[in-house]
Amino acid sequence: MIREPRPQDFDFHCHSTASDGSLTPAELVARAAACGVRRLALTDHDTLAGLPQARHSARDAGVELVTGIEWSVQWQGRELHLLGLGMDAGCQALGELEAEQQQARRLRAHRIGSRLDRATGLGDSYERAAELAGTNAPGRPWFARVLVGAGHARDMNHAFTRFLRQGQCAFVRTPWVELERAARVVREAGGVPVLAHPVRYGLTRRKLRQLLAALCEAGGGGLEVAMPGLNANQQGLLDECLRDFPLCASGGSDFHSPEQKWLELGRLPDFPQGADTVLERLERAA
Numbered sequence: 001m002i003r004e005p006r007p008q009d010f011d012f013h014c015h016s017t018a019s020d021g022s023l024t025p026a027e028l029v030a031r032a033a034a035c036g037v038r039r040l041a042l043t044d045h046d047t048l049a050g051l052p053q054a055r056h057s058a059r060d061a062g063v064e065l066v067t068g069i070e071w072s073v074q075w076q077g078r079e080l081h082l083l084g085l086g087m088d089a090g091c092q093a094l095g096e097l098e099a100e101q102q103q104a105r106r107l108r109a110h111r112i113g114s115r116l117d118r119a120t121g122l123g124d125s126y127e128r129a130a131e132l133a134g135t136n137a138p139g140r141p142w143f144a145r146v147l148v149g150a151g152h153a154r155d156m157n158h159a160f161t162r163f164l165r166q167g168q169c170a171f172v173r174t175p176w177v178e179l180e181r182a183a184r185v186v187r188e189a190g191g192v193p194v195l196a197h198p199v200r201y202g203l204t205r206r207k208l209r210q211l212l213a214a215l216c217e218a219g220g221g222g223l224e225v226a227m228p229g230l231n232a233n234q235q236g237l238l239d240e241c242l243r244d245f246p247l248c249a250s251g252g253s254d255f256h257s258p259e260q261k262w263l264e265l266g267r268l269p270d271f272p273q274g275a276d277t278v279l280e281r282l283e284r285a286a
Contacts, residue, residue, distance in 0.1 A: 002235060003269035005228050011266045012041040012066065012085055012278060013196060013224065013252020017134065018050030019070075020141040022257035025054035028265075031258075033061040037266040039279070041068030041085050041252070043196075045139060046101035048089055066282065070196060071186075072101065075179040075211060080201060082182050083224070085250070086282045087191030094189040097177060105137035108174045112143055115170040116163060120152050140164045141256075179211075183218040192281050193221035194250045198241075199234045208237070212245045222278045226251025226268045239272045250278040 015021035016028045023031065025042060032040045040063050042054045048069055058065035067089050071082045087094060113126025122128070128146045129138040144159035153159035163170040183193040195215060198208060215221055225238040226249065242249055249271045253263050271277050 002230070002232050003226075003272075005267045005269050007036050008226075008251070008266045008268045008270075009036060010039040010279060011037050011252050011255070011268065012039075012068065012194070012250050013043050013070070013083060013227075014040070014255040014265060015044055015070075016042060016050045016054070018042075018047055019044035020133075020139045020256060022259065025050035026057040028255075029054050029057040029061055029063055029065070032265045033063050035264060035266045037063065039064045039066060040265075041066040041083075043068035043070040043083050043085075043252070045070050046072055046098065046105060048094075048098060051089060067191070069098070071097075071182040072174070072176040073179040073182045074176045075214060078201065079174075079176060080179060080211075081196040082179060082186075083194040083196050083222075083250070083252075084182075084186035084189070085192045085194055085222075085278060086285055087186060087189035089189075091185075091189035093185045097182065097185050101177060102137050104174050104176065105139070108172050109136070109138050109143075111172045112140070112164070112170050115172070116143060116147070119163065119169045120147070120150070122146075122150060122152075143170070179214060180218040183215060183221060186221070187219045190285060192248065192250075192278055192285075193219070194224055194278065195222070196224050196252075197227060197254060198223060198238065199230065205237060208241065209244070212241055212247065216245055216247070220246055222248040222250040222281070224251060225249045225275075226271055228253060228263055228267065228269075230269065235269075242272060242275050248278045248281050249275040 016025040069084045116125035129142040133142040144156045147153040147159040186193040
């Protein structure tokens, strides 16, 4: 039986304008509080830049803010995402890795802009995306917005399928940090590394288990199992992985924007019965 999403008092995966979300950190915290979320992790892509504003707003809103990030990582030539939850934001190794990842993002953004300029004739794709994002390292969604605004794509999805996805003219491979190093840095910072949205990578059951074995060898962590949109087979596979590997269960909406009408902060399935959860791990660490 599928565990249907329902309002929860936690959400450990969401994004703000510090990366590719459409709400500021303060607006995101306010929305989470209005949805009944009392424990929130802001997990922007490869940056902690939104945390100061989010912390200030969380104090006023009565929300416990968990320090979070979503690392872009590579494992066996694949790009994956690894959450870091409950870290000490002042950890030196964490800051060094954040700086490396941001540099990789800046270089990627310039290359995407150059490719889009050649493909569309815009001439200033990078500058437009950077201005929209308010950063010199804009991610692909900001380029998608540029393409939509300039009439080169019908909508965000069309922009990705025509220009930005793997195999298209503006897709750029990036030398992201290795999974094992990112996991070690999160643990060095006192946090829990969590594999994000594991069913989105197109992995076979065997390959997913190999990936989780590699995560465990790097010091263990968690697996995101409470997320919207899982079918019965996916849910069963993730439950099996939780039973077979020493990983805790985590959950989050991966909320980016109110335009995602099918998502809401804190609207998640229950954790599997009897599972060790990231909530308990973070409480023990505290």
